[in-house]
Amino acid sequence: MNRIDKMFSILKRRNEAALIPFVTTGDPDLPSTEAICLEMASKGADLIELGLPFSDPLADGPTIQAASQRALRNNITPMDLFEMVARIRRRTDIPLVLMGYFNPVYQYGLERFARDAADAGLDGTIIPDLPLEEAGPWIKAAKATGLANILLVAPNTPEDRLGKIARATSGFLYYVSVTGITGARTTLPDNLAQGLQAAKRHCKKPVAVGFGISRPDQVEMLSRVADGIIVGSAIVRIIEENTVPEGSAPVRALDARTKVGDFVKELKSATLRN
Amino acid sequence: MKGSLSKPDSKGHFGIFGGRYVPETLMPALQELERAYKAARRDVTFKRELGGILKDYVGRPTPLYEAKRLGEALGGIRVFLKREDLTHTGAHKINNTIGQIILARRMGKTRIIAETGAGQHGVATATAASLMGLECEVYMGRKDTVRQAMNVFRMELTGARVIPVDSGTKTLKDAINEAIRDWVTNVANTHYIIGSVVGPHPYPVMVRDFQSVIGREARAQIKRVTGRLPDVIVACVGGGSNAMGIFYPFSRDKGVRLIGVEAAGEGIDTEHHSATLTVGNPGVLHGTMSYLLQDKWGQIKGAHSVAPGLDYPGVGPEHSAFKESGRAEYVAVDDEAALKGFRLLSETEGIIPALESAHAIAYLESLAPNLERGSIVLVNLSGRGDKDVETVAEIFKGRTA
């Protein structure tokens, strides 16, 4: 069994939802991302989403856009991400999933990207601008190397389409909580639980929910319905706020690492359903 | 199998190009738009309303004018200008925004958004929205709001709100990103009027169809005047809507050469140009697979041209298919040559072209020597130069000083 499936089945037995934090690779720099990932793994993260920065992230709000820009200033490439994953892999078995836009994957070459990603120790990909209709070639390439390709559904996805996507996804199904872009929100849509339940009815695989989730009380509420909770912008913002601005001192994201670790620990405890 | 290079499949693929590379949230909206558009196309009331507004409000059909002094200056070829510069608001962009605004109203949308670079599409959208009494917001890169301040004011006068975009390169590509983000968020009541034959299916096909009125009129006009089809058609290419609008109705006329002119900016061997089809390679941006300006890792590069409406690092997918199949040729003309073209048409014909259209005029200087005397060349004069006179005056002043 692959690492993603194994993780979800263990958590199911323990009656917990998975906590899935997101960070942008190379923000503020590669060593910091690596250290933050190891810290999150030790503080209870169940799966980590690693953002591959892209110049035109059209599904992302200001927080992750800015993180991508910072990472691109460090000239982060897929190769850098793979090498970092290989280093993390030597230390932990936590499932690692790449989240990135399609063009960098396409330029790298689908087969080559899938092979290098799998060889490095990645477990799957989430490509937000690659809907089911366009995903065929990538799903094939990913499958050949054992990578999961996680598809997304949104609150406005019609039921028949939801069923098709649920059958085609692997690893888990990504339920986008809002019709909107990424970014922490104070309130989540009222009918979110209903939408999630509909997704669960159509999908035999685990369903994780993401976009806009930033607080332990939200995680606790959603853990009752979802199999996994994805937290992105709230973590990226901690990194941003606790990074020493460029040029001022060599200690880069030291504070960010411990603060992200504490936040992950707090969120994780909210996923226990008991 | 994916659609052929000459005809898209049901999901909008021209061979490998086109398609729908968008977040899942937009898929239902694109399907709804496609259904609504298909129904409207067959509906006589829609066609009658569109035709009426194009005639009485936009000023169609636009004239086909033989530029005789220009033809002489070019060594004795016959040059015909399709006068899109004479439309209401001064550029071809209005053909598309009128079509889309009627469609938006039919779909029950109450809010219109658009992106704009030069401001021409923004002005055409704001104008159309005002005509229908719909709320309108236009995204525009911060840099462009400064460069094209007059068009910002025109949009505001017609009741639109202009939202400056500070992300990325602060130009057209980032304005499109921001418009797409808005659409993802407000898709229930909002229609996004995209300004060229770019973006996810059905936009490239729909915008092409609305702009094809240019080529349909021109085809009938040139046959009436000369008794035959032109030898060559020349149009500038930013996203490619004025070019596709004039090319498409001639695409099955095998003997007619189609030439798209891109902006070479400071030169195609520099980092400052917009020659997407000339030196780019295929990739995905703004929901479609097409030629792009990008680095080897697939990060999108900034584009440049003296003509703000041409500086876009992508191009419509059907142009990529035309390039691949050889149906059209694509060339690039730099800033310097475009300024010469701007002056040439002003001096020989008393017509001040938009800097975008000046690229098409400029290319005639390279083309003409290879044509026989009396050859017929049809040029799409996509817009007028009022918006550019200040920019050009600055450039010329800087030189004489």
Ligand SMILES: Cc1ncc(COP(=O)(O)O)c(C=O)c1O
């Ligand atoms: C007058 C004019 N011509 C051409 C263009 C380029 O667009 P397209 O290639 O879609 O015709 C613009 C864009 O703003 C324009 O204003």
